[in-house]
Amino acid sequence: MNQEQVVVIGGGLAGLSCAVALADRGLKVTVLEAAPGLGGRASSWAEAATSDVVDIGPHIFHSEYHNMLTFLERLGTSRLITWQPGKVLTIASQPQALALEHAPLPAPMSLMPSIFKAPGLHLEDYLSMAPTALRGMEFGEEEVEQLDAISALDFLRQEGVSDNMIDWWWRFAAMVVTNVPLERCSAASLLRVHAQLSGYKDLHFGFGAVGLGELYTDQATKFIEDAGGRVLTSVKVASLLLDRRIDGVLLDDGTKLFAETTVSAVPPQQLFDMLPPSLATQAPFDQFDQFEPSPYISCYLWFDRDLETERFFAHKWSPRRLNYDFYDLCQIRHGWEGRPTVIASNIIYSHRAHGMTDEEIVRETVAEIAEFAPLAAQAKVVHADIHRIPMAIPCPTVGFERKRPPARSPVPGLVLAGDWTRTHMPCTMEGAVKSGFTAAEAVLAERGEHLQLAIPARTYDGIAGMVRSAAAGKRGVPPAPESQG
Ligand SMILES: Cc1cc2nc3c(=O)[nH]c(=O)nc-3n(C[C@H](O)[C@H](O)[C@H](O)COP(=O)(O)OP(=O)(O)OC[C@H]3O[C@@H](n4cnc5c(N)ncnc54)[C@H](O)[C@@H]3O)c2cc1C
Structure with a gap:
């Protein structure tokens, strides 16, 4: 029987940071990602009409993101953040x-x-x-x-x-x-x-000077492969293989992949769906289908002129507010300076916009931009891209913190990662990478190597x-x- 050293399920920030940390310690890791591309909820792609690289939705970093910045430093891309220090x-x-x-x-x-x-x-x-x-x-x-x-x-x-x-x-x-x-x-x-x-x-805050995925997906893949591991996309895990311990995974196409340690780096509902029935009723696993998703709608608007706005601004709360945070990508992205304005924004916890068409969302979003940047009211939107994201992060509702599981699961052979696990921080990129490093610590500890990789808050x-x-x-x-x- 062929046995992998470590299988990581999920090629988002948590899975890739875990795999890179393990590759750094000389382990051969196989990352399995269901989607055709890597990055999960922090992914980006070239937008079809403009060829501009857009993110799933605009993201923000801050100066206390020590795990995320260490990860990017290891991959050689930490300089690709546009910081706003003042x-x-x-x-x-x-x-x-x-x-x-x-x-x-x-x-x-x-x-x-x-x-x-x-x-x-x-x-x-x-x-x-x-x-x-x-x-x-x-x-x-x-x-x-x-x-x-x-x-x-x-x-x-x-x-x-x-x-x-x-x-x-x-x-x-x-x-x-x-x-x-x-x-x-x-x-x-x-x-x-x-x-x-x-x-x-x-x-202070910072923003990706390139697409989010461009900060880490290819670089992490190379790192993992250089250490003898593999990164496989369009490979979906159907279930975990359980026999007193987790022995590996069963793929959607029926293939079994055996592993000394399996790291789950997928959101809670997806992990719940992979659990063998005997585990799905046991604590803490029985809670994993109880995490409520916070949906987002992210808007990308290409205008026909310079709106003379700020790099980053936000609207105050109001019951009718759609978008809260707005980013002028021409003041953020390397090489976009001097172009007509491109604004990205987020409708957070977006239930109130779910009945709206894309055209209605664009109209309301332009009106919200014009409240701050009046030139938007006269400008023409030459292209719009609306991303509807059913699960941006799990909602930190009352009782959420107590449900978050630690990296070491009660079942031998299974380690947990992901922004939603017990990181002592909100569900963010920083939390996801910290969880990846913590999961790597747990994998190494199972092999008798005790190291601190995750960086605690200062x-x-x-x-x-x-x-x-x-x-x-x-x-x-x-x-x-x-x-x-
Ligand atoms: C629009 C938006 C805006 C955000 N804004 C910010 C921000 O400003 N700042 C910030 O810090 N964070 C922000 N976040 C949150 C941040 O993106 C997430 O916390 C982080 O990316 C989560 O990473 P993860 O690796 O834990 O999970 P994911 O990125 O969800 O990775 C899990 C991966 O597992 C894969 N997968 C699932 N099931 C299977 C399976 N069965 N087999 C194989 N693979 C599977 C998925 O395809 C996915 O790629 C935002 C998120 C969104 C969506």
């Missing part, structure tokens, strides 16, 4: 836009001077935030269990945050950073990401770091934000 974000509020910029103050105060200029917020709204800001700095993984049981909206109301501040900031933050409305979001998921975003000095900077250390000291846990749980 301005964090422009919020297209009325009567004037609000630029969030870091002032030379310690974390978490550096953005406060900008936030104090927000139109429509008053002194009592800012004061109402103080207890939550403190809770955010004190937040540690040891609190996740308790906070995961309540919604973020209930939590903020309990903490005394004003309705005005909830509508101005928190409903927007919940949609853009957790991809789920505030009333459905786990308080643990939202507070964790709030702590991460406010705890670091000068945290201790917070400035006052945020001091408050977190004091809170951790009181609770008797180490001060790093993710050291428990």
Whole structure:
């Protein structure tokens, strides 16, 4: 019987980062990807009408994406990120836009001077935030269990945050950073990401200067193949082979592939569908069909002229809002400078747009761009591409954090990876790569090699770091934000 050393199911960021980390340790890895191309939810392709490379939807990086950036460094592409170090974000509020910029103050105060200029917020709204800001700095993984049981909206109301501040900031933050409305979001998921975003000095965003997939898919394939492994596309795994341990996989075409270790790097529902019936009823596997998808609709619009807009801007939450985040790709992509504007945007948790035709979505999206960049109202859209994505990330609804499984599964021979596994971070590219590195650690540990590959979150900077250390000291846990749980 031929036996592979390691089979990785799924050629997205989690699967490829795991396979690269194992190839780096000299292992021969076989990656199996069901789709014709690699990259999964962080993939890109040449758009048919324009030949421009577009992503599944625009993605954002930030300066604390240490696992993702280490992965790109290993592949030689980390320089292909367009960073925006000065301005964090422009919020297209009325009567004037609000630029969030870091002032030379310690974390978490550096953005406060900008936030104090927000139109429509008053002194009592800012004061109402103080207890939550403190809770955010004190937040540690040891609190996740308790906070995961309540919604973020209930939590903020309990903490005394004003309705005005909830509508101005928190409903927007919940949609853009957790991809789920505030009333459905786990308080643990939202507070964790709030702590991460406010705890670091000068945290800033970056965007792929090339297509997302161009950052890592071919490079990872070469890396894995150079170490003697294989990367196979259009190969779908039908089920896991179970005999006291997971012995490998059964492919859709009936072929059996035996492996010393099998890594699942697919989303939870797809893993559930692959489980042998005896496993599907056991914890934690019995929960894997309970993760609710957050759907997206991503819009790419090619205009006939320069809209003289910003590289990256966002709209505030409103119940009627379609798109939240907008990216001028001509200010992001290498070689696109000077072209008529191409805007990419995301309709997050897109249920409200599902009944709309592509033409209706384009019309509404142009109107939303024109609220910030008035030239869009006169401009012509020469081409539009609308991507409907049924599962962008699993929704971090109440109870989500407790369902996330660790990399080591209870069944020998099976290791789990993917943005949805227990990474102590939101479901993001950074989370996916961290899960890939953590899964590689688990594979190596099964072989007797004990290494740390995944990079934990840094201790917070400035006052945020001091408050977190004091809170951790009181609770008797180490001060790093993710050291428990
Ligand atoms: C539109 C959009 C915008 C986003 N924006 C951001 C952002 O701004 N910042 C950010 O950090 N993250 C963002 N994300 C999230 C990020 O893309 C994901 O968290 C990450 O790509 C998940 O990677 P993964 O490897 O865990 O899963 P996936 O990318 O889903 O990879 C799983 C792979 O497994 C394959 N597969 C499934 N079933 C099988 C099977 N039976 N056999 C073989 N292969 C199989 C799939 O085809 C897929 O390629 C966004 C996602 C989307 C869709």
